[in-house]
Amino acid sequence: MKLGRSIILFVVALFVLFSLTYGSDVVHPDMNFCPRVLKGLCGPCLDSCSFKTCEEEFNSRYKGAQPRSCRCDTTGNTHMCSCWIRCG
Numbered sequence: 001m002k003l004g005r006s007i008i009l010f011v012v013a014l015f016v017l018f019s020l021t022y023g024s025d026v027v028h029p030d031m032n033f034c035p036r037v038l039k040g041l042c043g044p045c046l047d048s049c050s051f052k053t054c055e056e057e058f059n060s061r062y063k064g065a066q067p068r069s070c071r072c073d074t075t076g077n078t079h080m081c082s083c084w085i086r087c088g
Contacts, residue, residue: 031086033068033085033087035083035084036062036085036087037080038054038058038061038080040080041078041079041081043077043078044074044079045073045074048079054070054082065083067083067085068085
């Protein structure tokens with residue numbers, strides 16, 4: 001009797017685990033991401049004048065941008081942020 005309950009409990013636990021994680025990394029097909037660049041930002045990447053990361057810069061300029069795969073490049077006293085943002 002205890003073995004039967006243990007098996008049922010195990011099967012239910014597996015079902016719950018898989019149902020909670022199934023499709024959690026799926027991007028919605030109606031969401032399009034486009035590359036965008038912000039140039040001439042003040043200061044170098046790690047010590048910008050605005051104290052914002054590239055993700056924060058894009059979110060402050062484009063509402064609902066959801067920036068992904070950002071890259072920061074420093075040239076002289078300025079930096080440039082490149083991100084993929086939601087465009088549709």
